[in-house]
Every structure is written in C-alpha cells, then in structure tokens.
Amino acid sequence: MSDGQTDGRGRGIELSVVCPFYNEALIIEEAVSRLIARMRKLSCSWELIVVxxxxxxxxxxxxxxxxxxxxxxxxxxxxxxRGRGYALRQGIRHARGEIIVTMEIDLSWGEDIVERLYREITAHPECDAVVASPNMTGGGYRNVPWRRVLVSRVGNLIIRACMTNAVTMNTGMTRAYRAAVVKRIPFEEDGKEFHLEVLLKMVTLGYRLREIPCVLEWKEYKLAGRRKKRKSSSRINKLIVSHSLFSLFANPIRYVWALGVGVLILALGFFCIGCVLFVQGRVSVYALMLSVLFGSMAMLFFTLGVITHQGHTIQRELWLLREQLGGANGRDRGVRVVNRAAL
Known part of the structure; x- marks a missing residue:
C-alpha cells in the first residue's frame, strides 16, 4: 500500500486521514460512515486509513x-x-497522501475538522503541521465532564512550561502534517505520549507549527449509559503521571537553569542579610551559612543545566542523523492491510 502514491486512477493522493480505534463495535459503523460522507465532499483526492x-x-x-x-x-x-502511538505510527507509515491528518474516528473535534485542517496547512506552505486546539480563543469543550476539561487545561499548561510552548494543545491527536516531514522523523512512543513526542521532535528539529481553534465534543452515543465509565476516563490518573514525567524529562533545561537562578537569588538575599547583621554587630553566621548553602545549590543547578544542554544538543544531532537516514515509524510486525474493493 505504501509503495504507490496514486488513488488507482493515476492521480496523486493529496490527503490521507488516519484514525486509530480499539473495541469500538458499538459506534464504528456509524462513525466511519459519517466520516466517509464528509470526505466525499472534499475537492481533493483522498484516502481514509482506519487502524x-x-x-x-x-x-x-x-x-x-x-x-x-x-x-x-x-x-x-x-x-x-499496542497503544495509540503505535497505531498512529503504522497509519502514518502506510499513508500515501501529501498531507496526513490524524484524528478521532467519531468527528468529536468538529464535523468539518478534516476540511479545516487541510485548508489551513495548504494555505500556509511555510507550515509543517497544524494542531487543532480547544484551548485557544475560539475553541472550547462541549459535553465533556468538567474534571476532564480541568485536567486538559492544567496539564497542557504544565507541559508548555516544562517541554515546549509552541502550541496550546499538546495532548490531542487531531492534527495535519506534511507527509514529507512527519515520515522522516523517527518516532518511538507506543502510547499517548506519542503526541508529546511528535511536538517535541518537530520543535527541536526546527519545523514550523500552526494552530486552529476547535470545539471538542463528546458525542451523545459515547455519553449514553453514564454508569459505565468512558474507556479513557478510567485511565486518566495513569495518563496524568505518564504525560507529566514525559514533559519533565523531555526538555529539563527549561526549568533547571530557572531553578538555578531562583536559588542564586536566595543565596544573594541571605548574603545581603548577613552583611547587614554583621554591620549592626548582630549574629550573622547563620545567614551567611545559608548564603553559602544556597550558593552551592545554585552552582549545582547551573552545572546540571550545562550537562542537560549538552545532552539536548547531542540528542538533537542524533535525531537529525536518523531523520537524514529516513525515519522508521514502526515495522509491520504482523500488520494486515485490507481494502477488498481496490484489490
């Protein structure tokens, strides 16, 4: 499937849409049918890949x-x-379109989200990826429990502080990529941390991102039978921990040097207090000892900052090398490809 780049009529495929799913028998037929009906209205050539x-x-x-x-x-x-990240990597690897859109299969990010993402990325040739965000002006949430909204907003603020502030929505899969870019970058995450990995590597490698506002809506058929938890909600605590750890370790230089500066300010403050106490003839040794302690801690943070900066540079060079060699976003490993009408 990934060897050719035409739609069977000799035309190049302009758009590939990739949608992963897991145990969605109750909604899959309706969701895929609705998505196909929307895509049939597109003026570009397309393919829909469900994983x-x-x-x-x-x-x-x-x-x-x-x-x-x-x-x-x-x-x-x-x-x-295998996890959402593995499914998306397989879909991206097999996609033949010039633009690749990854998204939820049930159009929960808007009925016209495919058209909007495709229109935005094609209208801006300097852009390498477009992210749909409910967290920016013009976006929002509908029928989503307030706790999930709170976790999403706070989580994305933490990720922006620790990892990258390139976009306001780091954890969603609804995005558009240029295939020539995303296929070259080596990705490794199998879980939902894949979304963070993509942004981190794209920003590190110097690719350009844009955002569009959207409204994230939990569809009614997913809200039916409230006594049963939505699949993702039962794992929310695990996701909070895994996303937090990923963002903390992904780019530690963003906060290591900031901590060093903060501790250095404390050291200088205690040093000034100690000097004032000494001039006044009062006991100053404790303030000066605290100044030395915090000064030593500041030096430690600055040393860690240098080390992490060097590690970040080496990591970036390794990613660039792997990108130049060609990104391998997952081998087949027993993946079956089905398209009976086209065979």
Whole structure:
C-alpha cells in the first residue's frame, strides 16, 4: 500500500486521514460512515486509513464490510493492542497522501475538522503541521465532564512550561502534517505520549507549527449509559503521571537553569542579610551559612543545566542523523492491510 502514491486512477493522493480505534463495535459503523460522507465532499483526492489496535469485540469485521463499498477506505489491523502511538505510527507509515491528518474516528473535534485542517496547512506552505486546539480563543469543550476539561487545561499548561510552548494543545491527536516531514522523523512512543513526542521532535528539529481553534465534543452515543465509565476516563490518573514525567524529562533545561537562578537569588538575599547583621554587630553566621548553602545549590543547578544542554544538543544531532537516514515509524510486525474493493 505504501509503495504507490496514486488513488488507482493515476492521480496523486493529496490527503490521507488516519484514525486509530480499539473495541469500538458499538459506534464504528456509524462513525466511519459519517466520516466517509464528509470526505466525499472534499475537492481533493483522498484516502481514509482506519487502524484496528488489536480490538477483540468484532470491530475489525465491521470495517472490513465497509471496505467492500468504498475503495478509498483502508483497514490496517493487528492482533495485539499496542497503544495509540503505535497505531498512529503504522497509519502514518502506510499513508500515501501529501498531507496526513490524524484524528478521532467519531468527528468529536468538529464535523468539518478534516476540511479545516487541510485548508489551513495548504494555505500556509511555510507550515509543517497544524494542531487543532480547544484551548485557544475560539475553541472550547462541549459535553465533556468538567474534571476532564480541568485536567486538559492544567496539564497542557504544565507541559508548555516544562517541554515546549509552541502550541496550546499538546495532548490531542487531531492534527495535519506534511507527509514529507512527519515520515522522516523517527518516532518511538507506543502510547499517548506519542503526541508529546511528535511536538517535541518537530520543535527541536526546527519545523514550523500552526494552530486552529476547535470545539471538542463528546458525542451523545459515547455519553449514553453514564454508569459505565468512558474507556479513557478510567485511565486518566495513569495518563496524568505518564504525560507529566514525559514533559519533565523531555526538555529539563527549561526549568533547571530557572531553578538555578531562583536559588542564586536566595543565596544573594541571605548574603545581603548577613552583611547587614554583621554591620549592626548582630549574629550573622547563620545567614551567611545559608548564603553559602544556597550558593552551592545554585552552582549545582547551573552545572546540571550545562550537562542537560549538552545532552539536548547531542540528542538533537542524533535525531537529525536518523531523520537524514529516513525515519522508521514502526515495522509491520504482523500488520494486515485490507481494502477488498481496490484489490
């Protein structure tokens, strides 16, 4: 599938849409059908790639039936659940379009989100990726529990402080990429940390990002039967920990030197207090000892800052080297490709 770059009629494919899913048998037929209906209105040539991340509820068979009726629909499938990041890496690897959009399969980021992302990235040739964000002016949340909204907003603020502030939405998958860029970058994360990894590496390698506002809505069929938790909500604590750790270790130079400056200011403050006490003939040794202690800590932070800066530079050079050699975003490892109508 990834060897050719045409839509079967000799035309180059302009847009690939990649949607992962896992155990979505209750909604998959309606969701894919609605998405195809939207995409049929596009004026560009396109393909839709849905990636079955090891579903066990019959979702795969439902999508296989849909492939019979739409030659531009592709199903990638494998038996073991590997995580959203692995599914997206497989979808990106097999995509043939010049622009690749990754998104939720149920259009929860807006009925017209594909068109808007594609229009934005094609209107700005200097841009390498476009991120849909409910956190910027003009965006928002609808039918999303307030706790999830709070976690999303606070989490993205923390990530922006610790890792990169290039965009306001770091944790969502709804984005558009230039295939020539995203296919060259080596990605490794299998879980939802993939979203952070993509942004970190794109920013580090000097690629340019844009954002568009959107409204994130939990569809009614996902809210039905409130006594049963939504799949992602049951793992929210795990996601908070994993995303926080990723952002903290991804770019420590952003806060190590800031901590060093803060501790140095404390050292200078205690030194000044000690000097004033000494001039006044009062006990100053404790203030001066604290000044020496905080000064030593500041030197330690600055040393760590130099080390992390050098490590960041080496890491960037390694990424550049791997990019030049060609990014490998996941090998097949038993991935099945289904498009019966096109074969």
């Amino acid at each position: 079955n991340d090891g579903s066990t509820d019959g979702s795969e068979a439902i999508v296989e039936r849909l492939c019979d009726a739409e030659p531009r629909l592709w199903l990638l499938s494998y038996d073991v659940n």
